[in-house]
Amino acid sequence: MRDEIVKDSHFKEITDVKTDSKNRVTLSKVKSAKARIYKVYINAVGQIILDPQATIPAHEQWLFKNKTARDMVLRGLDDARNMRLTGADEDYSKYVDEV
Structure with a gap:
């Protein structure tokens, strides 16, 4: 402990x-x-x-309780930090005005 x-x-x-x-x-x-x-x-x-x-908002608590999801997020953050990125399947810039 x-x-x-x-x-x-x-x-x-x-x-x-x-x-x-x-x-x-x-x-x-x-x-x-x-x-x-x-x-x-x-x-x-x-x-x-x-x-x-x-404290974390109640609607975000699921991520801290779900080890698989949390590990995926941490792995994604680590990949981004280390520039291990892949291109998107499509060009999403066409949706920018919709936001």
């Missing part, structure tokens, strides 16, 4: 924080905290990891 959570094992200490009266910790001194949602993990000795999360 650790490999799935910890993406980079090089941590740096930023600051010390104290919990408030409701046992909350603020991240105001963490300048790079851009996420609004975090998954919280705790181990047996009480160390806590905050893993930033991103």
Whole structure:
């Protein structure tokens, strides 16, 4: 499970924080905290990891649940990134005015 959570094992200490009266910790001194949602993990000795999360629209969720489709999209993006492209069967520029 650790490999799935910890993406980079090089941590740096930023600051010390104290919990408030409701046992909350603020991240105001963490300048790079851009996420609004975090998954919280705790181990047996009480160390806590905050893993930033991103939300996706419900209508796009199917892609993340369908491994075959997701792999096809990732492969297509990789192909495009590496200029492994093929020509289209027809000239679609004639449809540009229709959009």
